[in-house]
Amino acid sequence: MVFKAEVRVELKRGILDAEANTVQNSLQLLGFKGIGEVKTAKIFVIDVSAPTKEKAQEEVEEACKRLLANPVINNYSITIK
Amino acid sequence: MVFKAEVRVELKRGILDAEANTVQNSLQLLGFKGIGEVKTAKIFVIDVSAPTKEKAQEEVEEACKRLLANPVINNYSITIK
Amino acid sequence: MKKEEIKVCIVRMEGTNCEDETERAFRRLNVFAEKVHLKQLTGDSSGERRRKLSDYQALIIPGGFSAGDYIRSGAVFASLMQSKLEKEVREFANEGKIIGGICNGFQVLTSAGLLPGNIEAALTTNASSKFEGGFNYVKHLRKTPFTENVEIGKVLNFAHGHGEGRLLFVPGKDKQALKELQENNQIVFRFCTPAGEFANGKYPFNPNGTTFDIAGICNLGGNVVGWMPHPERVQDPFNHYDFHRNNRASGDGMVIFESIIEYLQKKF
Amino acid sequence: MLKTSSRDSLSHLYRRLDTSFPFYEIDVRSATDSELIQISKERHLSLSLDEMKRIKEYFSRGKRNPTDVELESLAQSWSEHCSYKTSKPVMRETFLKVKAPQALVAVSEDAAVVKFDNEHSYVVKIESHNHPSALDPYGGASTGIGGILRDIMCMGAQPIAVVDPLFFGPLDLKEEKVPDGVKHPLYLLRGVVKGISSYGNSVGIPNAGGMVYFDDSYVGNCLVNAGCVGIMKNKNLVHSRAGNAGDVFVLVGGSTGRDGIHGVTFASVELTAESDSESRPAVQLGDPITKEPLIHACLEANEKGLLTGLKDLGGGGLSCVVGEMAHAANLGAEVDLEKVHLREHDMAPWEIWVSESQERMMLTCKPENVYKVLEIFEFWGLPASIIGKAVRGNRLSIKYKGYKIYDMELPFIIEAKEYKRPFAKIPESAKVELNVPQPKSLENVLLKTLGSFNIASKEWIIRQYDSNVRGNTALFPLQGKFETLGHGDAAIIRPVEDSFKGLAITTDVNPRFCKLDPYWGAASSVEESFRNIVSVGATPHTMVDCLNFANPEKEENMGYIWKCCEGMHFAAREFNVPFVSGNVSLYNESHAGPILPTPTIMTMGIIDDVRKSVSADVKGADNFLYLVGE
Numbered sequence A, B: 001m002v003f004k005a006e007v008r009v010e011l012k013r014g015i016l017d018a019e020a021n022t023v024q025n026s027l028q029l030l031g032f033k034g035i036g037e038v039k040t041a042k043i044f045v046i047d048v049s050a051p052t053k054e055k056a057q058e059e060v061e062e063a064c065k066r067l068l069a070n071p072v073i074n075n076y077s078i079t080i081k
Numbered sequence C: 001m002k003k004e005e006i007k008v009c010i011v012r013m014e015g016t017n018c019e020d021e022t023e024r025a026f027r028r029l030n031v032f033a034e035k036v037h038l039k040q041l042t043g044d045s046s047g048e049r050r051r052k053l054s055d056y057q058a059l060i061i062p063g064g065f066s067a068g069d070y071i072r073s074g075a076v077f078a079s080l081m082q083s084k085l086e087k088e089v090r091e092f093a094n095e096g097k098i099i100g101g102i103c104n105g106f107q108v109l110t111s112a113g114l115l116p117g118n119i120e121a122a123l124t125t126n127a128s129s130k131f132e133g134g135f136n137y138v139k140h141l142r143k144t145p146f147t148e149n150v151e152i153g154k155v156l157n158f159a160h161g162h163g164e165g166r167l168l169f170v171p172g173k174d175k176q177a178l179k180e181l182q183e184n185n186q187i188v189f190r191f192c193t194p195a196g197e198f199a200n201g202k203y204p205f206n207p208n209g210t211t212f213d214i215a216g217i218c219n220l221g222g223n224v225v226g227w228m229p230h231p232e233r234v235q236d237p238f239n240h241y242d243f244h245r246n247n248r249a250s251g252d253g254m255v256i257f258e259s260i261i262e263y264l265q266k267k268f
Numbered sequence D: 001m002l003k004t005s006s007r008d009s010l011s012h013l014y015r016r017l018d019t020s021f022p023f024y025e026i027d028v029r030s031a032t033d034s035e036l037i038q039i040s041k042e043r044h045l046s047l048s049l050d051e052m053k054r055i056k057e058y059f060s061r062g063k064r065n066p067t068d069v070e071l072e073s074l075a076q077s078w079s080e081h082c083s084y085k086t087s088k089p090v091m092r093e094t095f096l097k098v099k100a101p102q103a104l105v106a107v108s109e110d111a112a113v114v115k116f117d118n119e120h121s122y123v124v125k126i127e128s129h130n131h132p133s134a135l136d137p138y139g140g141a142s143t144g145i146g147g148i149l150r151d152i153m154c155m156g157a158q159p160i161a162v163v164d165p166l167f168f169g170p171l172d173l174k175e176e177k178v179p180d181g182v183k184h185p186l187y188l189l190r191g192v193v194k195g196i197s198s199y200g201n202s203v204g205i206p207n208a209g210g211m212v213y214f215d216d217s218y219v220g221n222c223l224v225n226a227g228c229v230g231i232m233k234n235k236n237l238v239h240s241r242a243g244n245a246g247d248v249f250v251l252v253g254g255s256t257g258r259d260g261i262h263g264v265t266f267a268s269v270e271l272t273a274e275s276d277s278e279s280r281p282a283v284q285l286g287d288p289i290t291k292e293p294l295i296h297a298c299l300e301a302n303e304k305g306l307l308t309g310l311k312d313l314g315g316g317g318l319s320c321v322v323g324e325m326a327h328a329a330n331l332g333a334e335v336d337l338e339k340v341h342l343r344e345h346d347m348a349p350w351e352i353w354v355s356e357s358q359e360r361m362m363l364t365c366k367p368e369n370v371y372k373v374l375e376i377f378e379f380w381g382l383p384a385s386i387i388g389k390a391v392r393g394n395r396l397s398i399k400y401k402g403y404k405i406y407d408m409e410l411p412f413i414i415e416a417k418e419y420k421r422p423f424a425k426i427p428e429s430a431k432v433e434l435n436v437p438q439p440k441s442l443e444n445v446l447l448k449t450l451g452s453f454n455i456a457s458k459e460w461i462i463r464q465y466d467s468n469v470r471g472n473t474a475l476f477p478l479q480g481k482f483e484t485l486g487h488g489d490a491a492i493i494r495p496v497e498d499s500f501k502g503l504a505i506t507t508d509v510n511p512r513f514c515k516l517d518p519y520w521g522a523a524s525s526v527e528e529s530f531r532n533i534v535s536v537g538a539t540p541h542t543m544v545d546c547l548n549f550a551n552p553e554k555e556e557n558m559g560y561i562w563k564c565c566e567g568m569h570f571a572a573r574e575f576n577v578p579f580v581s582g583n584v585s586l587y588n589e590s591h592a593g594p595i596l597p598t599p600t601i602m603t604m605g606i607i608d609d610v611r612k613s614v615s616a617d618v619k620g621a622d623n624f625l626y627l628v629g630e
């Protein structure tokens, strides 16, 4: 079966999100008065073929550990559909 | 009131997603057998102060048009919490 | 060993782009350095192109944007190296052979957990959130096989060009991590002013906002070293931005390559 | 791509053929003049009635109607961008008269090849990527860099420096003043700089300079020019043409998708408020991580003597490259379109044929060398497909899934008609008497001048570019003391190891002068670029140009083109420094108005010893200052 996994990778709290700061500043410069704090995250939508949902979850979990997220700076979450 | 808006920006169909291709190839090279197509998306989580949810939506809609997304290559969606 | 016997392996993959000038630095010193694609070492290429890591004494990962720096800088390279070459690399390091990472190579070694090795660290997006290119000054703080011939305290002028050069530790444990790094004498270079004062986070002296102005570090053994600036871009005096006002006998970068060779000659 | 509404009105002229894939025949033979125009409009062909009638005539003679593949292909080949139908006659009668004995290849192939020393040549070219950058600054600018790198590579050269002259509206433009369908100059400039830096830095080619110029006229239509210089051994020169009959066409690099369809026909029309949504397919994103190995692989195959021809896929995609390579060799070609490696699998054959997907090159080789070539590309992890072969004769024929979908004579396809467009006389010289009163405080004037966009430091841009990669930069673009670096006049690259000989590179143009007085404005742009080269201690050697102008169908604009070209000719002739290559970009106007005439000049200078160069900064107190010249 093919599952759709959605991986969301974010920066841990306490790590400067330089890109988000740039976005926030730019929006404020452009005159968006209501804009406050900005954060960014990255999404990977992955097709996984696996016998069960659990197996798909495991496979993606492993992919996160080995490539998609860096435990020093990132948190990640996985949703399987 | 402060709302949390989540903007999701994706590439339109037919536009080369080089990062997604790299992820897919790399995972396959790393021996992940079940991995099929990959897509990427970018998330901006934005604090917006606005009198109503509708106003917040409008403000973020405008921010997408002017800075966060380019209608030529991107689709985007906004969720307000 | 004799100079003629030295073999340096410059590993690259798609997107690595500083291998030519790195190789040239060794060639100028009459040392054999070979540009080798990662897959030539992992057995993923055909007969004639295949190489063995153990045939070399030095492994250099040059600068560039390996795999486009997609996901995170160096992530794909590091992950492929760890999954297909981990044992060979570990043995290589355990034998006292030397591994150096320049810029993207530093990012690869850090991402692979080889640097600092004893502490968790990462190189992340510059504080400006932009690519930063130009020249910098670094102060040398610890001798390693890559800096044998550089006196402690000496200030060198290198070029840099990177988007992710800010060294960070796990939030909450960062003070402890920095302390450990200092106590173990693992900081090799720190960004400084032309006069040699530490940059104290000030731009453009510290171009990327890196913690404690750290520009280069080594592992506990000192034989695995990584740094953000590019010595291979300043091989000749005229490569320096200020060569009209500053007479140098050679480019500041050459001393790094001379050190490597001298070290290998003595050690093996 | 047809909109349903339009298909209805012309439906009697489109005949869907009985194939498993979308494939149409277009009944031009029975179409009236107004229907011909309508076909051109609705399919975004940008062909004039004259041209449509030529097509009608050609097929009437052959007693059949064109297929959609054939019609699309003609639109590509005859577009202004690919054929220079408007500008060629002008250039020929002006600055191209100055011959270039120092060049091995000038004004004929993808880039010029000029002797550097006994064994080496430098290769140079400049191009525009204006329209795509206006729609998507990041993707447009990065693919602009990608395209210019391919032009250099395809002569067999290693790129060694890029430059990026940019022209934008004022950054403090009030949001209300930004016309509909146009993006704010600040958004555009930021995106463009990011695109250029992320692409150029990733591929690892140093940025040696450029310029940024601000004027209201660029609000609706910014200009993004990109130039590149490469170096090669003379013996590695490879031409943009097929070798011999029987040679195989191999398509290498990125896969073919729907992006960039109609890029060149689009580059040949004005931007309108609807461009944003209408021209969607014309936009592409680049992939530097395919490009970087592509450079290695192409140069390795060429170095090993395996190639008989090499050309990049740019505007018009396959439709331009195959025909041009065969035609330049006096041959025909047979293509099997099914062999093209695709990114999207439901593409119609015409889309495959004209797609402008990035990072692709076409090479030809002898059949016996094909496997050696394929091995090299496999090693570099790049797809390569054998898609056809060169044949005797002058026909290009294409089959797809067993059907013949295309069969035309190459001279008809490639030799687009030239236009001698009418032009208006521009007043000889619009001399303006300036009457500026002595200001009370010169300090204020100085501060204001320094703070103006055109004068202010561009350091924030330059620092986002890598200027030192490859380790051969001999004069860095930022000069002076570390704490107070400022821009120099030109950068110098030392291209050949073991030699101190250097190449100085600069770009220049003064669009406001060109508007006031096109002849002297253009001449002085050339002269200013020479002063830049001389300032760093080098001697001007050759030039390339990028002619950015507004709609040439308007007589006044055509007048500006003529006058500027004459001024360039004057300067080139008097200094005896030739133009060896270049590019033309017309129709640079929007509903907000035309751009200023912008003939960008990129000049190469030679310095015998890079150690003897001069940097711009004053070296010490008590140095004398001299003002020389008139």
Ligand SMILES: Nc1ncnc2c1ncn2[C@@H]1O[C@H](COP(=O)(O)OP(=O)(O)O)[C@@H](O)[C@H]1O
Pocket: D081, D082, D083, D084, D091, D106, D107, D108, D109, D110, D111, D112, D151, D314, D315, D545, D546, D547, D579, D580, D581, D582, D583, D584
């Ligand atoms: N403004 C110009 N000045 C000099 N040469 C030009 C100019 N415009 C085009 N050319 C020459 O005409 C030839 C065709 O150019 P072009 O079609 O842009 O090449 P390609 O599209 O293959 O990159 C090239 O040799 C180019 O140098």
